Amino acid sequence: MDDALDAVFKALADPTRRRILDLLKPGPRTTGQLCGAFDELSRFAVMKHLGILADAGLVLVRREGRKRFNYLNTVPIRQVYERWMGPYAELWSSSLLRLKDHVEKDLNRDDKDGK
Amino acid sequence: MDDALDAVFKALADPTRRRILDLLKPGPRTTGQLCGAFDELSRFAVMKHLGILADAGLVLVRREGRKRFNYLNTVPIRQVYERWMGPYAELWSSSLLRLKDHVEKDLNRDDKDGK
DNA sequence: ATGATATGTGACTAAAGGGTAACATATATT
DNA sequence: AATATATGTTACCCTTTAGTCACATATCAT
Numbered sequence: 001m002d003d004a005l006d007a008v009f010k011a012l013a014d015p016t017r018r019r020i021l022d023l024l025k026p027g028p029r030t031t032g033q034l035c036g037a038f039d040e041l042s043r044f045a046v047m048k049h050l051g052i053l054a055d056a057g058l059v060l061v062r063r064e065g066r067k068r069f070n071y072l073n074t075v076p077i078r079q080v081y082e083r084w085m086g087p088y089a090e091l092w093s094s095s096l097l098r099l100k101d102h103v104e105k106d107l108n109r110d111d112k113d114g115k
Numbered sequence: 116m117d118d119a120l121d122a123v124f125k126a127l128a129d130p131t132r133r134r135i136l137d138l139l140k141p142g143p144r145t146t147g148q149l150c151g152a153f154d155e156l157s158r159f160a161v162m163k164h165l166g167i168l169a170d171a172g173l174v175l176v177r178r179e180g181r182k183r184f185n186y187l188n189t190v191p192i193r194q195v196y197e198r199w200m201g202p203y204a205e206l207w208s209s210s211l212l213r214l215k216d217h218v219e220k221d222l223n224r225d226d227k228d229g230k
Numbered sequence: 231a232t233g234a235t236a237t238g239t240g241a242c243t244a245a246a247g248g249g250t251a252a253c254a255t256a257t258a259t260t
Numbered sequence: 261a262a263t264a265t266a267t268g269t270t271a272c273c274c275t276t277t278a279g280t281c282a283c284a285t286a287t288c289a290t
Contacts, residue, residue, distance in 0.1 A: 003130055012195075013128035015118055021199055032266060042250060047267075066257040066266045074199050080127075081196040084136055084189055129278075147236060160279060162237075181236045181287040238285065255268065
């Protein structure tokens with residue numbers, strides 16, 4: 001039981017990896033630059049996270065000499081979004097409005113029951 | 116080191132939970148209905164997953180008698196999307212185009228080096 | 231009330247994954 | 261060639277978590 005975006009979700013599950021993506025948001029950074037941003041972590045921990053992000057396709061890598069530039073790739077994030085926001089879902093607004101109605105009905109029920 | 120959406124990402128990390136969200140996409144389902152869709156899993160495993168999804172705010176719950184209706188809430192997913200697709204990121208197209216250029220440069224370099 | 235249905239809880243097990251330390255390779259610079 | 265810099269690898273520890281079993285509670289129908 002496993003879907004295509006599994007690696008992406010697993011990658012996004014860790015806060016350190018999300019912070020890495022935050023750091024890559026303005027533009028590419030080398031591995032060393034990223035390590036510098038994590039004083040509390042070993043260099044290798046950061047590299048491991050970068051590897052997981054790269055396997056998931058969230059980070060694209062370009063090597064230049066002894067430097068490795070890491071790029072944020074937002075395509076998988078867009079796919080995540082579309083998975084549950086796509087056309088087959090109930091419309092966001094109508095869905096929430098309907099739940100709001102239900103909850104209000106519930107509150108009324110609770111009031112009547114004196115809970 | 117922990118951000119506001121931590122529970123959401125943790126919740127999305129498991130394929131069973133993503134399947135549950137898929138099942139809720141067309142509309143609300145009761146817990147029992149969801150259990151029926153997972154022959155290979157114990158009923159309690161499904162309930163545990165629903166609890167995690169509810170804690171993350173991805174599933175909203177309305178109780179009616181002995182039934183519990185589970186609703187998909189897409190708001191956190193939209194927040195995930197906006198975190199890295201927002202205005203401070205490099206534009207999706209330009210970012211990818213720039214990387215494409217870099218990769219092509221890389222390929223040329225490799226060719227020259229005869230790798 | 232009583233049985234059937236639907237959901238909630240406590241304790242435990244086993245695998246996955248984040249962390250470090252020590253070691254290895256590759257590239258630039260002098 | 262020799263040193264410093266930047267990145268890659270192997271082996272191990274420990275916490276987290278997905279899973280089960282057994283038991284408990286609440287609601288509907290007769």
